[in-house]
Amino acid sequence: MSSSDTKPDMLSTHDGEPLKKSLGRALRRQKIRALLLIAPLLAFVILGFLMPIGSMLTRSIDNEVVEEIMPQTVAALESWDVDSTELPPEETFRALVADLQVAAENRTALTFARRMNYELAGFTTMVRRAQRLVRRIDLETDGPFRDMMIESHEGWGELETWRALKAYSSSPTIGYYLSAVDRTMVSGHIEPLPDDRSIHLMLFWRTAWMSGLICFLGLVLGYPIAFLLANVKERYANLLLIMVLLPFWTSLLVRTSSWKVLLQEQGVINQTLVWIGLVADDNRLTMINNKFGVIVAMTQILLPFMILPLYSVMKTIPPSYVRAAKSLGANDWTAFWRVYFPQSIPGIGAGAILVFIMAVGYYITPELVGGPSGMFISNRIAHQWYVSGNWGLVGALGTILLVAVLVLYWVYDRVVGIDNVKLG
Amino acid sequence: MALPSYASPLQRVWYYAFRVICALVFFYLMFPILVILPLSFNAEDFFTFTPEMLALDPAGFSLKHYVDFFTNPDWQLAMRNSLTIAPMATLISVSLGTLAAIGLSQTHVPFKRAMMAILISPMIVPLIISAAGMYFFFSAIGLQGTYWGVVLAHAILGIPFVIITVTATLVGFDRSLTRAAASMGAGPVKTFFKVQLPLILPGVISGALFAFITSFDEVVVVIFVGSAGQKTLPWQMFIGLREQISPTILAVASLMVALSILLLATLEILRRRNERLRGMSPG
Known part of the structure; x- marks a missing residue:
């Protein structure tokens, strides 16, 4: 009674607490409960996914290997000018011998050699020869070392070796990113790689244009299907939808293997063409292990991801608008182009971005039906991983690809909203 | 979209042309999947229809590729691995994912967008x-090349699908039902299992199917995170396709198509049930 007498505008709960405070507490409790429900999964995804990816990407700038294994040489090179036309002085060679002796002892010399070999082919051989030499000599008595080293491998007498060593000795380094965009600094300055070794920019570009083309073909083929689905009786639409959903649910490996079977030189398509007489038996079409195969297969594989968002937007377009346009004198084309099509643009945006995001990161299909000329950037990343073990470059290429995908993801979120993603 | 009786000849032509175009696109979508089924019964080790097959001669058909699949130890190991990895990964992503989806669809959640x-x-x-990222992480904690490493990696890949399908189902969930249960004395756990879970079950199951197929179909992550002992069906298929392509792959692929038909049918039944529950007729 007392509190409501003095402050008539303040509501309170039955035990006299202000209602506002009580509600605030209830809300806070609700928030905490919601967060507790999300926390285990969030922790799982952050620990098991985001952090591993983050740490993998830091390998793209990590270059401690050189400094760790060759500390004296790196220090001695500090004072040497990369543009100098003279080899580094005797002290630097002495530091190199000292470092290599320690490295040979610890069996780390080849780790260093491999790191440098990514940038300068032949470095491994140089280090191997030098290692054999330094095992025999005594640092205190057997000087000078310069000529001995050059004799072990003439590479030690070349300016390029020392320039590369100086350029790639700092950590963190931009060296891997430079390789990822076909640049090198073996000469001490950033320069384009020779054409025969420039592959990454071309692959990024190929991944982009082929994904764009796949996206466009998907739109051209998917638009009529989505239109048909949205405009026939629901009973038929459900039946036709199954023909879109079955490919969607069928294993990617299954669809890729069937394309491999279909497109082969002895495959079903060539066989049919020969049987009809369109193609001579000894002149079968090459449809696999090239760009054509990748485009045909990936368009089919990604088509459901274009049709489903288009369909869900087209379902909401009221048919009365087109009828109204026609009753006002528009012909079929005008009614479609000026009235229906603009309303379907959100679906086009959603489908196109989704297909493009998925295509850009594709690995399996280009690997199996692409051959060397249909390879995507993902395949190059896997190749760097398996064949060269160049993890820094894997990190750098991966970061560039990831940033591109995240920008698209952000656009997708703007256009569609991630909480509006629908499946099936 | 029926053709009106007053349609002009041009409209008539376009009406049928449009249907033909759609039929061709449907053919493009379905043919690569369907062509595998008859080819998998080929009596020869070819990837094309033999003359005997085209003549529907029984001698042209055989089950030998299926027999190979069920007797070859490599394929059997791969199948066993797939069937033990995928359900466990699904279980983890569905249980954690459903809880998180319920949390995410409360009315006041801070940082909802970022967490999503x-x-x-x-x-x-x-x-x-x-x-690549998971390879380093799982090596560092000693799970690279183990069953649990692959299971956890696949569980992570399945999570987005569970979150998306379950939050979508929760949009139509009537919150007063849980309040009613609570007012009648049911605790949060009992409310969840007796009231909320039965109602959102279709969403949970379709999320589980997505998570299952994601793991069952996955090949890149398992190659990096797993070792030869965790070789799954898609991995074995991938190797087979890259090195020497053996027709057994067609038999495996046909079985996998049958599996996806089964999954699709389950989902369709769930979707109809869900629509009925929400008072929308499936038409």
Whole structure:
């Protein structure tokens, strides 16, 4: 009674607490409960996914290997000018011998050699020869070392070796990113790689244009299907939808293997063409292990991801608008182009971005039906991983690809909203 | 979209042309999947229809590729691995994912957008990047090349699908039902299992199917995170396709198509049930 007498505008709960405070507490409790429900999964995804990816990407700038294994040489090179036309002085060679002796002892010399070999082919051989030499000599008595080293491998007498060593000795380094965009600094300055070794920019570009083309073909083929689905009786639409959903649910490996079977030189398509007489038996079409195969297969594989968002937007377009346009004198084309099509643009945006995001990161299909000329950037990343073990470059290429995908993801979120993603 | 009786000849032509175009696109979508089925019964080790097959001669058909699949130890190991990895990964992503989806669809959740973005990110990040990252992480904690390593990696990949399908189902969930249960004395756990879970079950099951197929179909991450002992069906198929392509792959592929038909049918039944529950007729 007392509190409501003095402050008539303040509501309170039955035990006299202000209602506002009580509600605030209830809300806070609700928030905490919601967060507790999300926390285990969030922790799982952050620990098991985001952090591993983050740490993998830091390998793209990590270059401690050189400094760790060759500390004296790196220090001695500090004072040497990369543009100098003279080899580094005797002290630097002495530091190199000292470092290599320690490295040979610890069996780390080849780790260093491999790191440098990514940038300068032949470095491994140089280090191997030098290692054999330094095992025999005594640092205190057997000087000078310069000529001995050059004799072990003439590479030690070349300016390029020392320039590369100086350029790639700092950590963190931009060296891997430079390789990822076909640049090198073996000469001490950033320069384009020779054409025969420039592959990454071309692959990024190929991944982009082929994904764009796949996206466009998907739109051209998917638009009529989505239109048909949205405009026939629901009973038929459900039946036709199954023909879109079955490919969607069928294993990617299954669809890729069937394309491999279909497109082969002895495959079903060539066989049919020969049987009809369109193609001579000894002149079968090459449809696999090239760009054509990748485009045909990936368009089919990604088509459901274009049709489903288009369909869900087209379902909401009221048919009365087109009828109204026609009753006002528009012909079929005008009614479609000026009235229906603009309303379907959100679906086009959603489908196109989704297909493009998925295509850009594709690995399996280009690997199996692409051959060397249909390879995507993902395949190059896997190749760097398996064949060269160049993890820094894997990190750098991966970061560039990831940033591109995240920008698209952000656009997708703007256009569609991630909480509006629908499946099936 | 029926053709009106007053349609002009041009409209008539377009009406049928449009249907033909659609039929061709449907053919393009379905043919690569359907062509595998008859080819898998080929009596020869070819990837084309033999003259005997085209003549429907029984001698042209055989079950030998299926027999090979069920007797070859490599394929059997791969099948066993697939069938033990996928259900466990599904279980983990569904149980954690459903809880998180319920949390995310409360009315007042701080940082909802950011958390949603994080939880959906495994679906967006290119697989090769996820695989490389997880390889280092799982090596560091000693799970690389183990069953649990592959299971956890696949569980992470399945999470976005569970989150998306379950939050979509929760949009139509009537919150007063849980309040009613609570007012009648049921605790949060009992409310969840007796009231909320039965109603959102279709969403949970379709999320589980997505998570299952994601793991069952996955090949890049398992190659990086697993070792030869965890070789799954898609992995074995991938090797087979890259090195020497053996017709047994067609038999495996046909069985996998049958599996996806089964999954699709289950989902369709769930969808109809869900629509009925919400008072919308499936038409």
